[in-house]
Amino acid sequence: MQQIPHGITLSPGRMPPLPPEPEALVRAVTGAVLAVNANLRLMNAAMAAGDAQDLSRAMAALNAAVADQTHAARSMLKHVATVG
Numbered sequence: 001m002q003q004i005p006h007g008i009t010l011s012p013g014r015m016p017p018l019p020p021e022p023e024a025l026v027r028a029v030t031g032a033v034l035a036v037n038a039n040l041r042l043m044n045a046a047m048a049a050g051d052a053q054d055l056s057r058a059m060a061a062l063n064a065a066v067a068d069q070t071h072a073a074r075s076m077l078k079h080v081a082t083v084g
Contacts, residue, residue, distance in 0.1 A: 025075055025079055028075065028076075032068045035069070036065045043059060
């Protein structure tokens with residue numbers, strides 16, 4: 001156990017992570033937005049081709065990209081809220 005100021009005790013490995021650099025957060029959000037846009041284009045192409053399997057894969061990829069985008073955006077908002 002590690003003792004930190006004001007009598008708070010944290011077990012090893014439970015220290016809160018340092019906030020990421022703002023530039024890294026901006027890159028993560030930008031990359032996530034680009035991934036969502038790319039996956040939307042794939043979905044449009046699959047719908048135009050009428051290929052159900054491609055559409056299913058594109059939908060799964062889009063869902064994953066949206067989840068990544070949401071996570072990146074929440075990280076950015078959390079950082080901004082704690083800094084400013």
